Amino acid sequence: MDMQSPWEPPWPGPRRAPRDNDPHLRISNAERHEIADALSKHFAEGRLDSEEFDERVGRVMNAKTRGDVAGVLDDLPRLGPPPPPAPRHRPVGQWVLALLLLLFVASIAAVPAHVHVPWLLIGIVGLLVWHRFRRRHYWRRRDLASRPW
Structure with a gap:
């Protein structure tokens, strides 16, 4: 009868050297x-x-x-x-844009077809334009600051 050594489990699996340490x-x-x-x-x-x-x-x-x-x-x-680099986070602007788009769709769905209420739509479009302008202005200002002249 074949006896197993005390360090080996009775089931098959990967073997490790008993005396490595x-x-x-x-x-x-x-x-x-x-x-x-x-x-x-x-x-x-x-x-x-x-x-x-x-x-x-x-x-x-x-x-x-x-x-x-x-x-x-x-x-x-x-x-x-070396340890892997930390994951990069998405800019907050994408979340703001997604939220505004969701509000826009919800406002259109909530308004009945016979009522004309453009104020919410005008406000959302205004916020989108303002956000886009502010973002473009930031990058332009940053590019100008990095130029050597």
Whole structure:
């Protein structure tokens, strides 16, 4: 009868090495060089001075087990891709325009066919024209301010 080791679940699935974090496991040259490269990048970015860098690299290169290199990178940030940029928000003007359009449609639907009430329509058109003019004026003023002459 085939017995499973105690760390494996009885159902099939992805397997992981049981001893990946074992501090008594011997370290490979590739792992030593990977840690030394990370230390070099931190040194180049100014997070380590030369004495600290030499001490840590010496400790890594002389390490025999994973326990010997434990803590070498603990006080340094992880290297990797930068975090994604924050999502850009839509300008408020689009929401204002959508709200005005909704009010326009609601006002037309609410007015009976035989009553002539143009004041709400005139007000909405006036707000749209004012909003458009103000926006165009802002961009023109901004473009003039950015010119070197």
